[in-house]
Amino acid sequence: MAQETAPAKPLYDVHTHVLFDIDDGAFDEAMALDMLRLSSERGVTGIVATPHSQDVREHGGLPTFHDRLERTRALLQESGIPIELLPGMEVHLMPDVPELLRSGDYLPLNGTRYVLIELDFVQWASFTDDLLFQIAIEGYVVLLAHVERIGPVQQRPALIEKLVERGCYAQVTASSLLGGFGDEPRRTAETLFKRGLVHVIASDAHRPEGNREPILAGAHDRLVELVGEDAAEAALYANPAAVVRGEPLAALEPRPRKRRRWWFGRRG
Numbered sequence: 001m002a003q004e005t006a007p008a009k010p011l012y013d014v015h016t017h018v019l020f021d022i023d024d025g026a027f028d029e030a031m032a033l034d035m036l037r038l039s040s041e042r043g044v045t046g047i048v049a050t051p052h053s054q055d056v057r058e059h060g061g062l063p064t065f066h067d068r069l070e071r072t073r074a075l076l077q078e079s080g081i082p083i084e085l086l087p088g089m090e091v092h093l094m095p096d097v098p099e100l101l102r103s104g105d106y107l108p109l110n111g112t113r114y115v116l117i118e119l120d121f122v123q124w125a126s127f128t129d130d131l132l133f134q135i136a137i138e139g140y141v142v143l144l145a146h147v148e149r150i151g152p153v154q155q156r157p158a159l160i161e162k163l164v165e166r167g168c169y170a171q172v173t174a175s176s177l178l179g180g181f182g183d184e185p186r187r188t189a190e191t192l193f194k195r196g197l198v199h200v201i202a203s204d205a206h207r208p209e210g211n212r213e214p215i216l217a218g219a220h221d222r223l224v225e226l227v228g229e230d231a232a233e234a235a236l237y238a239n240p241a242a243v244v245r246g247e248p249l250a251a252l253e254p255r256p257r258k259r260r261r262w263w264f265g266r267r268g
Contacts, residue, residue, distance in 0.1 A: 012046040012240040013039060013216055014109060015090065015116060015145060015171060015202035019068040023055035025206045033075050034208035036083055043217050046084040046244060050116055053089040053106045061105065065089075086110040086244060090145055092118045095127060098134040108140060112246030116171070118145045124152040124159065132168060142168040143243065146204055147197075148176045148189035157188065160197050169199040169249055172235075174219035177201075177226075180211035193226045193235075196254035200243065201235045227252060 017025025018035050026032035039047060049069060056065050065087075073085050088109040091097055100106040101115060108115040115135065119128065132142055147153050147160050147170045160170055172192065176185040192198045201219060206212035216236070223232035231252040239249045 009237055010045045010241060011043050011217060011237060012048070012244050013044050013203050013205070013214065014048045014088070014143075014200060014240045014243050015050050015173075015204045016047050016214065017049075017051060017090075017204070017206045018047060018085075019049045019051050019065070019072055022059050022064060022068050023051040025051060029071070029075060031208060032072055033079060033081075035205055035214055036072075036076060036081050036085075037079070038208055039203075039205070039214040039216075040081045040083050042214065044083060044214065046086060048086045048088040048109050048244065050088040050090040050109070052118075053091040053100070054094075056089060057105070062107075065107075088116060090116050090118050093120070093125065093128065093131055095131065097131060098138055101135065101140060102138060109143070110244050110246075112243065113139055113141050114143050114169075114243050114246065115140045116145050117142050119147075119150050119153075121149065122151050129163075129166075132163065132166070136167060143200060144168055144170045146171065146173045146176070148172050148185045148192060149181060153192075154184050154188045157191050157195065157197070160192060161195065164197050170197055171200040171202050172198045173204045174201050174215045175203070175211050175213075177219045177222050178215065180215070190226055193223070193231075193252070194254060196252050198235060199249050199252060200239045202240065 017023055018032050020026040020028050020032040026035060069087055076083055087107055089107045091106050135142055153159050172189045176189045179186045203214045203216045205214035220232060234250045234252055242249050
């Protein structure tokens with residue numbers, strides 16, 4: 001995977017699986033520490049821990065979540081790793097999600113109104129639009145997780161366009177832009193960025209190595225090629241920081257298409 005140099009500005013990773021023994025992320029404290037250390041070396045200053053909400057429920061619910069969060073914060077302090085660790089969850093979209101958000105069993109990102117929502121990878125559920133509307137009615141703002149890896153979106157990027165028009169935001173995984181998940185997610189990520197349909201880039205880190213390692217700023221150069229410096233800065237720095245603070249996100253304007261050159265001069 002690409003090597004990263006530490007940026008000189010605050011950098012938040014709002015989608016990670018660094019809490020240990022709670023979902024399919026870090027296996028144990030040692031792995032969690034390896035991931036956090038690597039993130040810090042690559043310039044990350046704040047991380048939102050977003051274990052899968054269903055796994056949290058199966059592992060004892062909020063008490064287990066807060067236990068892992070505090071123990072991981074203690075690891076950071078003991079190891080001198082200068083990262084702020086913040087609470088959140090990756091919430092798989094199911095019919096009971098609005099109620100579980102309302103009850104506090106499922107958590108938004110850092111106590112804001114932003115909630116990280118994962119869509120089904122294989123099929124576009126019939127309840128998708130209605131549930132996202134219900135979540136919005138509850139006062140939450142939806143940030144759609146790793147949209148480039150959702151099968152129906154790969155076939156029809158316009159599905160995300162419709163949701164963005166209705167007030168959702170979209171997150172892409174940095175590793176996808178670098179080909180870490182294969183050609184289809186990479187192409188889909190590029191298409192969505194070029195259409196101005198992505199607002200946040202995050203690592204979705206599960207491991208300290210491979211395509212699930214905490215890659216983030218390493219995608220900067222590719223982002224600049226795709227959407228320009230201003231949009232790249234917004235997706236990597238400004239918008240993740242806004243999510244953590246509960247502030248509005250900046251839209252990433254579509255990059256103007258290059259005008260086609262005609263063989264025989266200008267088209268009249």
